[in-house]
Amino acid sequence: MANNATIKYYPVGNGDASLITLEDKTTIIIDCNIRNCDNEDNYDVKSDLLKSVQYNDGIPYVDVFILTHGDQDHCRGFKKHFYQGAPEKYSEADKKEGLIRVDTMWFSPMIAEQHSNEDEDAYQQEAERRLALHRKGDARKDNPGNRIKIIGYDGSADYKDLNHLRAIPGDIVTRFSDRDQPLFSIFIHAPFKEHLEALGSDKKNSTSIVFQARFKNTSYQEGFSTLAMFGGDSDHTSWCIILEKTKKYKNEHALYWDLFLSPHHCSWSFFNDRPQEENPVPKKTSMEVLDYKRRNAKVIASSKRIVNDDDNPPHYEAKHEYVKKVTESNFINTTTYKVVNKIPQPIVFEVTSQGIVKPKQSEGSAKVIGGAGLGVVNSASKYGNGAI
Template sequence: MGAKITFFPVANGDMTLIRLADTRVTTILIDIKIRKPADDTPDVAAQLRKRLQYDAKNRPFVDVFLLSHPDQDHILGLQKHFWLGRPEDYPDDDKKASERRIIIREIWSSPMVFRRHEKNNHVLCQDAKDFATEVRRRVKHWKANRTAGPGNRLLILGEDEGNKTDDLQEILIKTGETLDRIGGESFSSLFSAILLAPAPRQDDELEEKLSKNNSSVILRMKIFAAKGSANHVKFLSGGDAGVVIWERMWDNYKNEPEVLEYDLLQAPHHCSWRSLSYDSWSDKQDEAKVCEGAREALSQALDGATIVSSSAKIVDDDNDPPCIRAKTEYKSILRSVDGAFLCTGDDKAGNETELEIQPNGKLVRVVVGALAAGLSVAAAAAPRAGKQ
């Protein structure tokens, strides 16, 4: 199988699965938003589970879970669907496979993102609190053992303030560094990522601004078509990072813009105007001005690039996110490279938006759901029958 990237239909929120091109099919899950399935809410837990591997004890697992930031639309469903605690205490072996909680072999978490979130007076939702508790457990485990196996592993993205990560150097990736190890092994022939944000602690004034701008982990990943192949896709993913952060990205990298290049961009903050502009969309409408620096940072699209909005359907109204003006801006970025803009909310049947990296390094959309099951296009496009 070629490497695949799947965006689940979670309306405004993120839930993205990367499956690498190794024989084990190593998985990296970025954020989750798992609501209770209903007529208008697709069963994304089932869509996720059918793509996961099971270990020797028949427990489902992801190799990595990365939390971009602790807002509810990025962490909902953690406690219900994932095992949080010591692997030796796993209690679900007698349950049906579909009900066993998913083991997270390695967590990627950023303490600075949590600090900025709290500084901005955001109250953590219960799933985010549970995530933080699990991270603390893993830190403690690391400090006691200086080693960790699957289910206990942790990687810290970005230095914490006040030297708090000084004694965690072996499991710390500093901002600007490249990360290419998963489960303690080198994955450089399959995957690597440069950590672009969060920035380390800044002076008080800038710190204030960053806290108000939806601080998120930003990674520019390279996902290879096959082990040993030079062909790869560059994937830029930045949670809900706001305009100040993208403007700073451009300040930092305008002399080496290749760092920001992408074949695939997840439109920040569910295609929000607030990642591209300081002006409010609903107040200023067509008078709202784009921030040139932020736009430049998000404009380094390579030939044939794809931008995916993980959001509800984008319509021409005052809403933000998703925002019609942001979509227009992204489509204009794509025009010069003959790229494609996709929105997870556009699939009426609630199917996943899935892309596969071909051997030549090109991204191709995979047909999933009803279409893949052999139904005609007309049948798949028809509205689903209501309850009898």
């Protein structure tokens, strides 16, 4: 009997690292914040990934890596733990290091222009290597480890000659790493053209990739079993535009959610400008986004422990607003939800036909608790006009 799809949120403090595993074992990483794996206070994300992904001739690989934006706490560890370079040059030394090959990268040109750190630089350099293969018409361009998808619009760099690789807001992606997924799809919300105006401003987090991941359990199912929203560090200005455009183009189906990863680690910036003391009233648009929750919906705060102090994010007031929408029991913090031997453990949800998924508890007390929930489903039908 096939495993169900799972969504795993890693405990990485103030940072993001999530793993979707589909029923056919396709894996999709959304951001990474792989900290010092030898620190006894940290969950060993790298070891867990090596237990969760598939292998080809002894080479660990993830099917898709989606970097929502280039902040260090969303791409930390990419340079050290993920393989960069021509896949045919992957060596025995790379295998001993456990370098994970990325079969398909999702790359936003806006991300590259907004952030600079060694991990983001490595991500961009690898993306440019892959894009060059397409520009040259290299026969290897569609091989695993060379694939790439451009997300959103161009800034100063020009990728118009590669529009066949592009997906924009309003598009629904149903093909992942050269395989159609009848039970899984992604609706892309952002970044959109308006974000080009934010380049060079203090609104760089507005350029995050935002998407709705949609899961089914059977191909004949009319609706979706689970809807999960990912938005990096997107702020209230982004969500205002997302709400406006999605409604304008009659794509409100893409606003519903069962799981909502709170943007910017439960920051007040989702609700209004910071500091919260000067902008204490949440924007109506942000509150409306939360009203698209479905029954028993849950908010996930990928952050350190949330306390009422001035060390933000996470913002205590932001948590309060989320709790008002979903109740205390449906607000889940990655640092405190499940702790074994003083080490926070991943939160894993399983996609079932029963509607809202429930946390899938892993047994054990080791620092790394197995592959914690493999399996996963999905793909989707092409509806949505792609006009956003």
